Amino acid sequence: MSGAQGYHEYFDYRHYPLRPPRLVDGVDPVRHPVAIVGAGPIGLVLALDLARHGVRSVLFEADDTVTYGSRAACISRRSLEILDRVGAAAGTLEEALPWTAGTSYYRDVPVYRLQMPMDGNQRFAPMVNLQQCMFEQVLVDRAEAAADHIDIRWQTKLAGIERRDDGVRLALQTAKGDYGLDADWVVACDGARSAVRQALGLRFSGTTYDGTYIIVDIHLRSDYPTERRAWFDPPTNPGSTILMHKQPRDIWRVDYQLRDDEDPAEAVKPENVLPRVRRHLEWIGERTDWRPVWISAYRANCLTLDSYVHGRVLFAGDAAHLVPIFGVRGMNSGIDDAHNLAWKLAWILQGRSSERLLQAYSAERVFAARENIRHASKSTEFMAPPSPAFALMRDAALGLATADPYFATLINPRQSSAIPFADSPLNASDSDPLPAGPAPGAVLAECPLQSAEGATHLTARLGLGYTLLALTDKDPRPVLDGLPLATIWIAPRPLPGAEAWDATGRLFALYGARPSAFYLVRPDGHVAGRWATLKPESLRAAVGRALD
Amino acid sequence: MLTDQELDEVYTEACHRMTEVGETRTPLFLARLALLLMKEVGDVPRIRAALQAALAIPERRGE
16 A cells, blocks of 8 residues: 655665576576575665675565665664664765654643653764665665675565575576575565565464554655654544654655544545645644655554574564564664674674574574564554553543653653663673673663774774673783683773773763773674673683584 | 553553453443552542542643
8 A cells, every 4th residue: 555656756766787697507506605585774784794794695686776765764873883883874874864852742732752862972863864765775885885795686586495404595586587596594684575484484473453554755845853743632633643753855754543434545545645644734834835755554563473593594674573663663673683693694604603693693683573562562552542441541641741741751652772682592691790881681882982093982893703891990901812802901091002991981980890890792782791800711601602 | 659661561551451341341440440549549638639630631622
């Protein structure tokens, strides 16, 4: 269900040619270490991340260009941190609109002010808005710059999968003929309707909500700042909700919920959508001309596979799980999947780790999907009450919140954040607790640093392997000889030999270094272990959890 | 005072219990809940203040 009025208005789509490989007996004679089905944001981030580790990948995309339309338009701070590691943050931030705040209204009264965490420690805004098509183009451009490691095959459709003990044979379909291709590993990044998932006969489990939303992008020149606005029961859509977000190039996203008595197929037609949007824009005081660009209908799903590892076939992003849009966990959790998977797959291909490491990928990311679903369900139940009782309680909470801010917390849209893996098999036991700082399984908290090369940030310093962040005034390196990790010595003040120092004095406090703290950090920014004193044996054992 | 997380959890639980009870018996359920919470609060001025705050139902424009 979508109206294709003006896709071209987002930007100039580049169309990529079909270039089938030279074949031997109908098969690509090159055996590929990693084949990625789907060149959307998750497949592209995975390919870029694998390339960083020196792993080549081939991607298959049925289309000849990036996705049509704006779709997932919010990119989280955690995703920006990941994009920075794969070399795509600068391109993403070129046009993206950063934002930190939002307002929720009950009818016409503001009842909640959303303020996302933003302080002087941060490198990136908590959220930036960029149309998915433009974001994907940034990733495609980066992938083309890494063409020695990344081979995108456009206009190539998956037709079948044959699983073998040591790999996978893919059947691929193109307008210039079909061919087979062998890969050691296949990663399904082919979205909600994943052809790979269907080919393997795998089913999602979870719940689907009944409510339907209309998503409309419009072209509108407005000086209103970039923030999230939500209206509950506004006079322009009585009994329902409306959301608005600003995107680059004068595009505005308007989401609204249909009432139960409305037929989605009828409601998505422009003649039914546009008067509603016009009524709302006039009511909020937008008087300039506007025009629709994209219209689509959406239904909230809370679904996941029970495992993301099926022999040599792996799943990431919407192919693996679907979460409701409220809180922007869809694409952002997929980017986290890709970043979690890339180093593990690379280490296995490089013979450093056994395939057991993939069980940690599945355990961590299935857990994350369930956590994301839990949070997003709460948001969905507030935005679109699934029963009269939820609607009654919501109206009570909204009404009380106008007079008593205590109840405003119930209106918090619970925006996406990185999920900590408290029970990951890769976590060292936290037997030497520190007074502050991220526990094993959590991601690093951002903090500025000063290094000999200038100002930098903690999360920008991680390498391709495990990194030991040594917050101490004594050179830790003599003790660490021979351990399979990179050490970054961060001193409380400029000391000879230290890579960086805590110029603001905030890092040592934030990480509970009194006077010292040692954090072992995985390539994806999750803490593997932490100690108040340096114990080479504990470090060796902690890294060993990923290496055996 | 409940934490944000705790308020969130009991709020959602109340929604689910009310859904189970059904729409027609919801007023009775809420009345029983009010009486039980009055007993728990055990303080007349605080209960009167809550009654007063509950009374201030925002009206729709034009209603």
